[in-house]
Amino acid sequence: MLSDRQLLILQVIIDDFIRSAQPVGSRSLSKKDGIQYSSATIRNEMSDLEEMGFLEKTHTSSGRVPSEKGYRFYVDHLLSPQKLQQQDISLIHSIFADRIYEMERIVQRSAKILSELTNYTSIILGPNSQQNRVKKLQVVPLHDDTAIAIIVTDTGHVENRRFSLPKGTNADELEKMVRLLNDQLVGVPLMDLQDHIYKEIAILLRRHIANYDLMLQAFAEIMNIPVYDKLFFGGKMNMMNQPEFSDIDKLRLLMDMIETEESLYPLIRPAQGVGIQVKIGKENDNIAMENCSLITATFPIAGGQKGSLAILGPTRMEYSRVISLLNVLSMDLSKALSSLYFQSKDES
Template identity: 55%
Template sequence: MLSKRQLLVLQVIIDEFITNAQPIGSRAISKKDDVSFSSATIRNEMADLEDMGFIEKTHSSSGRVPSEKGYRFYVDHLLSPFSLSDTELDVISDAFDKDMLEFERVVQKSAMVLSELTNYTSIILGPEVFETKLKQLQIISLSPTTAVAILVTNTGHVEHRSFNVPKEISARDLEKMVNILNERLSGVPIIKLQERLQTEVASLIKGYTDDFETAYHYLKGALFEEHPVKLYIGGKTNILMQPEFKDVEKIRSLYSIIEQEDLIADLLRTESDGIKVSIGQENKLAAMQGCSLITASYTLGDQQMGTMALLGPTRMEYSRVISLLNVLSRHMTRTFHSWY
């Protein structure tokens, strides 16, 4: 159990290091307005905090820096609510333009706003298209041998897929199939489309097409192509500009991870609801263990979950970042619920 004096010293060390990225010594701490005890007393408290693993001594200075254990204690016990400025709140609010009705545009703008307000790397994972519901399907002939399938989901996601059209499928058959699909599959979760196509729609299509096998194979290709990860990243290079990341190999390893969108998406999918802070070694990916990752969840429509995150150094502005993520996630949830 830390004493009140130790708590104050620890908070000053962490607050100063977050701001300046420089080790802090007892003399600098003693000059703070809210510190009323001597440098000698502070040195004793710092020695105890170091013995307990909350702070560390650097090789290049007699000052101390927070350890990962210190940051964890700070996040869990010492954070105060952070009041965002009117300017910051206006920037976030402006990201949700009432005329901007496409999911992708809202999320891209949100990722950009987060990275610009923090100078960290922002990552937003959208609800996967396979977790959403089909709203409308269109298949448009581009030529006698090519067409494009347009899938629109209840989340506002629009997917375009181009295909070669077998000569056995006539324009008339194509139109009939689209009408049947929209009538029978609208509102069906996309993850269940293949099952519904097989159990309910196939027999109807069979009665309306001249070459059922070819048409059925074509529809499966149009509807069940593997879907890419929907990951939106803002300020991808911001994390690399922090003073902690001067080692070339460290930078290369971290940047390589950021480039692997499938890996990052899998990481974000495992995060729990609400706000979660992972510090240093708490991160599952080795390349990220010199960083902190703060995630927040948002919901879209029928409780479909997405995740937003900020990746930065362990000396992150935790209180401010958590406030930003809370405000932005509420905006996203409110906006998407109003759509659907």
């Protein structure tokens, strides 16, 4: 469909625009190394490329700017995988240099480094804790009528919640209850807790515990684990540096979206499978993301889980570099988080 020359020109235009953020004109193109055509020839090709929808003009006599279709083609067909600098790679590896035992810390550091390496905004979503299984349930009474319930999962994730004890609960009964719950719930994925509570547990409790209904209600509330996991961000403010967001209204729109995390989940959540996914501009289906691209890397974690790494940047983003970085980091993260989780997996 496209001639070699058109491919070349399209590629150079996009590369140039990504660097400069300025519309690219035929004359400046013709002076580039590797281009031996005259500006007139280039103009003709540009005109054709525009007609095909790969390029746009900002006004009648301006240089050309890639369209979303242009970026899409660029990402799908023209991207030459960029070789990362050794420096960058070792910076990524440095995240895992010292043995860390907290998933949160690893992920937080990853997000930070990734944003510093790209100057874009990074978003990381860890493994879905809903699939983790209960390892242990504990209750620490604080006072006559309140207590803290703590659920530890096989992955080392800890959820805790304060709840009120039904009046006149005595310590023995509470302990008995906790033992009962542990017997029933250990090994159950968090997402199934509610079900279990209302089915198996309810029946059992009725038999063994005095005022079982209030107790049940209290525990049911506790087991209501949030569906969404925490998102980790790096460089939240980096988009302010991008010229496309020098307009404060556009900036606000985007920032507000970033702050309301709910709207981000559908964008970040691994669709299916693993690997890199690039969503350009309107492909994200979100007004605030008009001028943004989102590159998501989904990676496997031991035990059938998945994690997701994302970079949010302007459509004019360094796709090649970002994809390379994501590849490296997602492999590292996959390994690191798996080993963190594996330990709990192989003892079952």
